[in-house]
Structures are given as structure tokens and as C-alpha cells.
């Protein structure tokens with residue numbers, strides 16, 4: 001038999017967060033090593049458990065969740081999502097404009113597959129959450145990366161966006177709060193981005209999965225509440241705020257100028273029907289999550305566990321000579337910069353591999369987030385303070401050795 005090759009559709013698709021370095025981490029674990037996994041934003045394994053109310057509610061309703069649901073999702077869950085956005089002043093949100101999915105991930109892929117023809121361009125931030133780029137490539141589109149500016153708190157570089165719009169540009173993706181940078185955009189910045197979309201007839205995809213994971217009084221503005229004349233698609237879900245990433249529960253809300261998108265929405269509806277429905281027990285968690293006590297704020301306000309961990313990780317990291325880091329205002333990540341004069345890194349994946357092998361700490365290289373240089377890394381600050389302290393001491397030793405090489 002001839003070798004079985006993967007589809008050429010996957011040639012430009014890349015998803016390094018779960019990439020080749022992870023295979024090495026698995027091997028080390030199989031050899032009996034404990035690997036500190038600072039690579040994935042998965043709160044529950046670090047003891048950041050889901051609110052008990054959500055878990056009990058899902059257990060209680062489980063018998064009712066045995067069958068398929070409507071392809072767009074359960075009515076009660078979609079109604080809860082609708083009310084969530086109505087309360088955020090998103091104009092004219094209707095139940096039929098809400099699709100539930102197996103996490104935001106599935107909906108990102110679905111929204112791109114339903115939209116793109118070969119060669120269509122989508123503006124995506126650099127650095128990005130790389131699933132956006134992968135989904136565009138998988139759908140035959142071209143991801144065009146616009147720069148976010150580290151010197152400006154990682155806000156998007158509006159001039160760079162304007163330069164990169166072409167007649168083939170269909171849409172712009174905004175990730176706010178941002179993974180990996182932790183930036184939370186001001187209303188003025190969002191309005192500038194909307195203006196670019198308006199002038200160039202672009203669809204706006206707004207990934208707001210970290211909308212409630214905010215620090216230092218940062219305020220999140222829901223993009224869709226700021227314009228009713230553009231087609232805006234908002235993504236959010238339970239994985240982060242409610243710490244149930246394993247339930248695979250997310251949603252997508254179409255708002256604004258929906259009237260131009262009848263055909264596109266038919267396409268999305270068809271893709272939703274083809275996968276029958278999303279995980280129903282995950283959908284059952286939505287109403288309680290959105291309507292219940294918002295325990296996330298206990299974690300993110302001063303003195304809360306995520307707040308303290310962010311402080312500690314940021315301080316210890318920036319104490320290492322040659323490492324700087326814009327302090328995140330949202331989300332769960334630090335995206336530090338290695339001064340290239342002190343650490344002339346040629347291959348950042350190799351650097352991450354060396355750190356893994358030498359110190360048993362797993363991070364993701366900046367280039368995995370479509371960052372165009374090899375001078376950044378991403379780490380999550382989910383582990384408890386004791387574990388973060390140990391990990392960051394080890395990182396400091398690793399970088400000490402690197403400086404002396």
C-alpha cells in the first residue's frame with residue numbers, strides 16, 4: 001500500500017499550542033518526570049474548579065441531555081445567551097441569531113468554512129490565538145496578520161491594518177481581551193477598528209471568550225454594542241470564565257446588519273445541521289453559568305487567586321535580566337519579550353524544547369501565535385503560587401545559563 005498522506009488542505013494549517021513540543025513533554029512524563037504545564041489555558045487541572053452550582057445543575061439535568069438538541073442549540077441556553085447580550089446593549093439580538101457549539105473552537109472553524117472561498121483574505125492580529133489563522137487556512141482563505149504594538153500596550157496598529165486591506169479582504173478578527181498578550185482594548189480603539197470595517201465593508205469577528213477575566217479595573221466593551229450598521233459576530237463560551245473547558249460549550253451571536261448575511265447564515269446553519277448538534281450536557285450548563293453567581297470576580301480582583309498569580313508571575317519573570325513583559329489587563333497569559341541582544345534566539349521552538357528538557361517546564365514559543373519574530377514566549381499563570389515560584393526559579397536558572405553561553 002502507498003503511504004497515506006494528509007489532505008493538501010492541511011498544508012498551511014498550523015496549531016503549535018498542541019504541537020511537536022508536546023510530544024516530547026508526553027515522552028518525559030512517560031519516563032516518570034513531572035512536567036509543569038504552563039502551555040494551555042485550562043483552569044480546572046490547576047484546582048480552579050467550576051462553580052459547584054454549575055456542576056450540580058448539569059448532573060441534575062443529565063437525563064434530559066441524552067438526546068440530540070436542535071442544531072443551533074437548546075432554546076433555554078440560547079435565550080440565556082440572548083439576554084446576556086441584551087443586557088450588554090447589543091442591538092436587536094434574536095434567538096435565531098445564536099448558535100451553540102462545541103466550544104468557541106468549533107464555531108470559529110464553522111464560521112470560516114461557511115464564509116471563505118479560495119484566496120479570500122481575513123485580517124487577524126499578530127500575535128493571535130492561532131486557531132483563527134488555522135481555520136482561515138483550512139477554509140482556503142489567506143490569513144493576513146496585522147501587528148499589535150507592544151510599545152502601545154499591545155493595541156492593534158491601525159495604520160498597519162489599513163495598509164493590509166485589499167479588495168480580497170472579507171473580514172477582520174479582533175480578540176479582546178487578547179490571548180496571548182492580555183491586552184484589553186479601549187472603546188476608542190474598538191471604534192477605530194469598526195470604522196476600518198465600515199469603510200472597507202468587512203465582517204467583524206469578535207472573540208470575547210475572556211470578557212470577564214479582567215484585572216486592575218480594566219473594562220471590557222462588547223464590540224457588538226458599539227455598532228448596528230456592520231455585521232458583527234461575537235464568540236464566547238464557558239471554558240475560561242466558568243472553568244469548564246472540558247464541557248466544550250460556547251456560542252456565536254450574529255448581530256448588527258444581519259440583513260446582508262442571509263445567505264451566509266444559511267451556510268452556517270447547514271454546517272451546524274451537518275454536525276447534528278453540540279454536546280448537550282455542555283449546553284445545559286449555560287443558563288446556570290450566565291445567570292448564577294459570578295465567582296470569577298473573586299479570582300480576578302485584588303487579593304484573588306488569579307490576581308495574585310499574575311502579580312507573582314509577572315514580577316518573577318521581569319526580574320530575570322533581559323526579559324520584559326507588558327502586564328496583562330485580562331485573560332490568563334503572559335507574553336514576555338526576550339531582549340534579542342541578550343538572548344539571540346534563532347529558533348524559538350528549539351528554545352522551548354531546551355527549557356522543557358532541562359527544567360521540565362512547558363511553554364509555547366511566540367512564533368506559535370503567528371508572531372513574526374523569535375523573541376517571545378507565552379506562559380499561563382494558572383498554577384498556584386508555590387508551583388509558579390518553583391517554575392519561575394527554574395526559568396531564571398535556565399536563562400542565567402543561556403546568558404553565559
Ligand code: PLP
Nearest residue numbers: 103104105129179209237239250
Ligand atoms: N478563543 C480564544 C482567544 C482562546 O484563547 C480559546 C482557548 O484558549 C478559544 C477561543 C477556544 O475556546 P473553547 O473552544 O474552549 O471555547
